[in-house]
Amino acid sequence: MSSSSTSPPSLNSIGDVNALFQTAKKYEELNVIGTGAYGTVYKARDLHNGGQIVAMKKVKVALTEDGIPLSTLREIALLRQLEAYRHPNIVRLLDVCHGGQSLERDQQLVLFLVFEHVEQDLESYLKRAPGPLSENRIRSMSYDILSGVDFLHSHRIVHRDLKPHNLLVTSSGRVKLADFGLAKTYDTEMKLTSVVVTLWYRPPEVLLGVSYNTAVDVWSSGCVLAQLHTRAPLLAGSCDSEQLHCIFRLIGRPAKHEWPQNVSIVVDSFPDYPPQDLADILPRVHPQALDLIKGMLVFDPAKRLTALDCLEHPYFTDHAPH
Amino acid sequence: MKDVIDVMALQNNRREKRLPDYRSAPGHSLATNFIFECGIKLGLQPATIATAAIFYHKFFREADKNDYDCYVVCTACLCVAGKSRDEPVRPRDAVNVAHNSINRGAGPLELGEEYWSWRGAVAQAELLVLRLLGFSLDTPSPHKYLLHYLRSIQEWFPQDQWRSAPVARTAMAFLQDFHHSPAILDYRAPHLAVACLTLALHVLGVSVPLASTLEDDSAWYSS
Incomplete structure (x- = not known):
């Protein structure tokens, strides 16, 4: 050791980080709410805020030799930054902390993202609904979803995995988006669980493995909007190729010139499905809603409506108040 | 060791001789220095270094x-600020530079026990800083x-007058210097x-052209 008076004592005090985490215990875990592909979500009590119930998402981050990966740090910092806007259709991120006990074991950092707790997600909401949703309810939920998506897109975030499971429904029936903005953080821990990732809301460009952009979320939202009307998934494929067949049976097989380049599957490997009329699948749907959903389920991502286009669609603008 | 910052070269710099001795400084008196x-x-x-100072004060x-x-x-x-502003610092450089600033003339750290304990401490402290800042x-x-x-304001000045002061x-120097004080968090x-900007104009005795022609007595840039 050097004669420096600063380094040796310091090392001990910093090594004692765990003690700080233990004494500063802020949350009490109650029970597991769900296990997603990327981590476990717990219901917990915030001991510093009058026992408020929160949802804690546990994410494991691989530490590199440079410490916490730059991409992870920036993604989480961006989520914190978004919080300042308090967007009504985005789930509140209340705190971020890392767990004390397994700190740096196996070069892994356990991060807890503390979110507001919302009782149910859209999946269970639709399951529990006694009958078809009212037209106004469908419209307001559709608007909520698209507002949230538009907000994310305007902050350069692509959700990538929109589905009823991570759309939360508050007791007053508002919809909030959850589970976004950690794409790169997740990538380091893709193999965390064997939970099957649903394909039903995946757009064709993702299934075909070509580059994608914000338009993926519009496709997924389109599938969810259709589901609000029927309370059943619109395109329920069982595997990648089956999902593509489902899509083409609905919107028709795309023309050869629309087929993206550098794809291993050729367009001729699919039967020449003619497009179906969405009105046959969504009976009693409002004609403007039908037009909106059709504009969202377009094969070519460049021709698909943007989230902002959707919000300005007559389906919403003709029907105040919003 | 390619690409590793040459701390010895930095030390031979003449300016280095006038730099403070951190070992004899009491407590945190020279932390921001x-x-x-x-x-x-x-x-x-500079903005990244200022960010690091803000993290320190927070x-x-x-x-x-x-x-x-x-x-x-x-x-x-410094490591967290570098990452958050997309200007990452390699831990090895950070540790070497820090160690040599404290132990002036000590030479680069060997990849031995002292280096690894320093590095481990910095890695832990990085997580701790993130925790206390709550990733904000x-x-x-x-x-x-x-x-x-x-x-x-530059456009108000004739070119030669702007260049003379x-x-x-x-x-910019005043702004950077203010980061030495925790009061930076309060404004x-x-x-x-x-x-x-106002302070710089006052100190240099420069008045903004046309400012006196304003109807209001107080110029727009003064409070």
């Missing part, structure tokens, strides 16, 4: 100064405001920028 010195040696942008607004080693936390703040790494940017103000450099970014 340390951040600025190491940041400059690591080649970081950290010790929450934590007790006696509980953590000042210089380890300072080094960690978005710091207000008075530098950007100041740049805009300087740009607009170092307004921009002085204002809004545009206010900081305007204060530094």
Whole structure:
């Protein structure tokens, strides 16, 4: 050791980080709410805020030799930054902390993202609904979803995995988006669980493995909007190729010139499905809603409506108040 | 060792001889000096170094100064600031630069026990800093405001008059220096920028052309 008076004592005090985490215990875990592909979500009590119930998402981050990966740090910092806007259709991120006990074991950092707790997600909401949703309810939920998506897109975030499971429904029936903005953080821990990732809301460009952009979320939202009307998934494929067949049976097989380049599957490997009329699948749907959903389920991502286009669609603008 | 910052070369610099001795400094008295010195040696942008100083002040607004080693936390703040502003610092460079600033003339650390314990401490401190900041790494940017103000005020000056007084450099120096004080956390970014600009004009005895023609007695840039 050097004669420096600063380094040796310091090392001990910093090594004692765990003690700080233990004494500063802020949350009490109650029970597991769900296990997603990327981590476990717990219901917990915030001991510093009058026992408020929160949802804690546990994410494991691989530490590199440079410490916490730059991409992870920036993604989480961006989520914190978004919080300042308090967007009504985005789930509140209340705190971020890392767990004390397994700190740096196996070069892994356990991060807890503390979110507001919302009782149910859209999946269970639709399951529990006694009958078809009212037209106004469908419209307001559709608007909520698209507002949230538009907000994310305007902050350069692509959700990538929109589905009823991570759309939360508050007791007053508002919809909030959850589970976004950690794409790169997740990538380091893709193999965390064997939970099957649903394909039903995946757009064709993702299934075909070509580059994608914000338009993926519009496709997924389109599938969810259709589901609000029927309370059943619109395109329920069982595997990648089956999902593509489902899509083409609905919107028709795309023309050869629309087929993206550098794809291993050729367009001729699919039967020449003619497009179906969405009105046959969504009976009693409002004609403007039908037009909106059709504009969202377009094969070519460049021709698909943007989230902002959707919000300005007559389906919403003709029907105040919003 | 290719690409590793040559700390010895930095030390032979004449300026180095006038730099403070951190080992004899009591407590945290030179903490921000340390951040600025190491940041400059690591080649970081001034705004990134200022961000590190802000993280330091925020950290010790929450934590007790006696509980953590000042210089380890300072080094960690530089690492976090580098990552948050997309200007990452390699841990090896950070540790070497920090160690050599404290132990002047000691030479680069061998890859031995002392190096690894330093490095481990910095890695831990980095996580600790993130925890205390709650990952809120978005710091207000008075530098950007100041740049805009300087740009607009520059257009009021005849070119040779602007060149004769170092307004921009002085204002930027004031802003950077204010980061030594925890009071930096108490003011809004545009206010900081305007204060530094006004102070620079006063100190240099420069008056903004046409300002006296304003109807109102007080010029727009003074409060």
